[in-house]
Amino acid sequence: MKKVFMTIRTGSNILTLFISLLLSFFVVVSPADAFTGKSKIPPLSTEVHTSKENFESKSDLIKIMPLDDKSLSYHIRLPKGWVKLDNDIVSSNAGTGILRQISGYTSPPRIEPRSLFRVSIIDLDSLVTVDDWFISYMLEMGFSIEGMKIKSPRLVNAQYTVFENGEPYVVRAVITISGARIVLAEYLVHDSMYQAEKDEQIWAMAAFALDSPVNRIAIPMKTFNFVDIAKFDYPANWAIQSPTVTDITRMEASVLNGATLKQSDPNTNAELLGRIDISLVSKDQGLTLGDEIKLLKDGLKRRNYTLGRYIENVEEKDISPLISSSRIDVYEVEGVSKKLAGYEYWVGVLESRSRYYLVRLTTVSRAENFKVWAQNVETYKVLLRSLGPASIATDDGPGR
Numbered sequence: 001m002k003k004v005f006m007t008i009r010t011g012s013n014i015l016t017l018f019i020s021l022l023l024s025f026f027v028v029v030s031p032a033d034a035f036t037g038k039s040k041i042p043p044l045s046t047e048v049h050t051s052k053e054n055f056e057s058k059s060d061l062i063k064i065m066p067l068d069d070k071s072l073s074y075h076i077r078l079p080k081g082w083v084k085l086d087n088d089i090v091s092s093n094a095g096t097g098i099l100r101q102i103s104g105y106t107s108p109p110r111i112e113p114r115s116l117f118r119v120s121i122i123d124l125d126s127l128v129t130v131d132d133w134f135i136s137y138m139l140e141m142g143f144s145i146e147g148m149k150i151k152s153p154r155l156v157n158a159q160y161t162v163f164e165n166g167e168p169y170v171v172r173a174v175i176t177i178s179g180a181r182i183v184l185a186e187y188l189v190h191d192s193m194y195q196a197e198k199d200e201q202i203w204a205m206a207a208f209a210l211d212s213p214v215n216r217i218a219i220p221m222k223t224f225n226f227v228d229i230a231k232f233d234y235p236a237n238w239a240i241q242s243p244t245v246t247d248i249t250r251m252e253a254s255v256l257n258g259a260t261l262k263q264s265d266p267n268t269n270a271e272l273l274g275r276i277d278i279s280l281v282s283k284d285q286g287l288t289l290g291d292e293i294k295l296l297k298d299g300l301k302r303r304n305y306t307l308g309r310y311i312e313n314v315e316e317k318d319i320s321p322l323i324s325s326s327r328i329d330v331y332e333v334e335g336v337s338k339k340l341a342g343y344e345y346w347v348g349v350l351e352s353r354s355r356y357y358l359v360r361l362t363t364v365s366r367a368e369n370f371k372v373w374a375q376n377v378e379t380y381k382v383l384l385r386s387l388g389p390a391s392i393a394t395d396d397g398p399g400r
Contacts, residue, residue: 038135044147044157046206050199059204063211066102066119071178071214074103074185077207078117079200081108085118098122099137099184113167113190115197117204120184124177124218127235127382129153132374133182134175139370154215157205162188170194172205179214217382225390226251230280230355233386235379238274249282255383257376274376276383279358296347296360300333303362307345308332314346316381320388325351328384333362342368346380352389359384 060080065073085104099122107115128136131150138145138160147159156175161168169188176183185208189197220236227245234240234255242253257274277299281292300307314328326348333343342365350357363376 041145041148044149044159046202048199048202050203052203055200055203059200061207062105064103070212071210072102072119072121072181072183073211074119074183075207075209075211076117076185077204078105079107079204082106082117083108112193113169115190115193115201116164116169116186116188118186118188120186121181122184124180124182125237126375127218127378128375129378130175130177130182131156132370132378134158136371136374137184154213161191164188167191170201172201174205174208176210176213177218178210179216180218183210221382223386224253224255226253226280228390230357230388231386231390232278232383232388234276234383238379249284251280253278255379257372257379273364273372274379275362276380277358277360277362278383278387281356281358283354283356292356292358296358299360300345300362305333305343305345305362308334311344316348316384318385319350320385322388323350323352323357326384332365344373346377348380348384350384350387355389357387359387 056077058080059077060082061075061077063073063075082105085106099120101118101120104116104118106117124133130153131148134148134156135145141162143160143162145158145160149157151157154177158173158175160171160173162171163169168191170191172187172189174185176185185205187201187205189201194201221233222236222240223231223233224240224242225231227248229248229251237258239256239258240253241256245251255276255278279295297307309332311330311332314330316326316328319326328346328348331345331347333345344361344363344365346361346363348357348359348361350359359380361376361380363380364372366373
């Protein structure tokens with residue numbers, strides 16, 4: 001059996017030993033690509049033959065506030081002569097969960113199909129990075145991403161082709177976020193005009209930006225406290241389950257994707273979309289590594305799962321400074337008694353001065369439902385970033 005050893009965030013012999021034992025308990029193979037479709041997306045081309053100064057001399061700077069909403073105000077440079085569209089622009093209360101256009105411009109009339117610039121929004125009801133939202137949108141629409149650049153978790157540039165009234169259009173897009181809304185800005189050029197208008201399209205979208213984006217987290221959050229010892233944040237539309245604390249040497253809590261509550265028993269596999277289990281173990285009582293691994297395996301067994309192929313090691317840089325070591329590993333999960341939809345199991349082991357934090361995510365797999373997987377993974381990461389001692393005084397203070 002092949003064992004896999006990887007670098008941990010900071011030195012910790014016990015944590016290294018824990019992971020070594022964990023990997024030796026399960027079947028492991030060489031790490032797989034994390035959603036191969038994402039890893040194979042080509043980089044976005046920025047090659048142009050027209051200078052920025054030349055483009056600006058032939059364009060107008062446009063500033064607009066759609067829906068009279070400051071958080072949606074934007075600026076862009078469009079070629080001279082473009083006309084603002086007033087038709088088919090929806091109101092702010094047109095509905096949630098759908099992509100709706102809020103602003104648009106079109107090129108002047110010509111024999112060839114006219115080009116179009118439009119801005120659309122969609123309301124978020126879950127945590128997700130902009131790049132994962134965009135990939136999910138492309139998968140749902142059946143579009144192929146021809147190039148993408150992730151500038152930050154909140155900003156992505158991309159190119160793809162769509163069909164409008166049966167005609168192919170090359171799209172250059174900026175995807176960003178403002179508060180609880182994804183903002184999708186698109187410049188569409190008919191395929192027959194693409195080579196002639198390519199530089200204008202690239203320079204125009206390079207100039208697009210929101211003027212006053214809201215940078216707060218997209219959805220309401222709650223904080224759960226393990227008495228006054230430790231805490232973590234989770235989305236308000238997820239459900240918390242926690243036994244009454246009778247012994248602070250070992251404490252447990254679980255957070256369930258809200259859709260899971262449709263089940264009569266959240267421990268069953270039926271419609272399980274996402275579940276995060278958190279365990280706090282005090283170092284004062286010692287840590288038996290074999291016992292901890294057995295508890296992880298037993299938790300899966302109760303839900304009729306068994307751990308399968310090792311997928312990858314995930315680095316998370318924004319862990320609390322009160323956490324001295326951390327490691328996250330990802331596995332495939334299989335059904336014990338029958339073939340089930342694909343699932344993944346994320347195992348995070350964090351260490352502070354006086355405690356270990358074991359954080360496990362059970363989620364529908366990225367191959368099975370990328371949208372739900374992306375939402376679960378971002379929730380898991382946000383929880384990890386907030387997880388830790390309630391304060392230095394309660395856990396890691398001098399003299400402890």
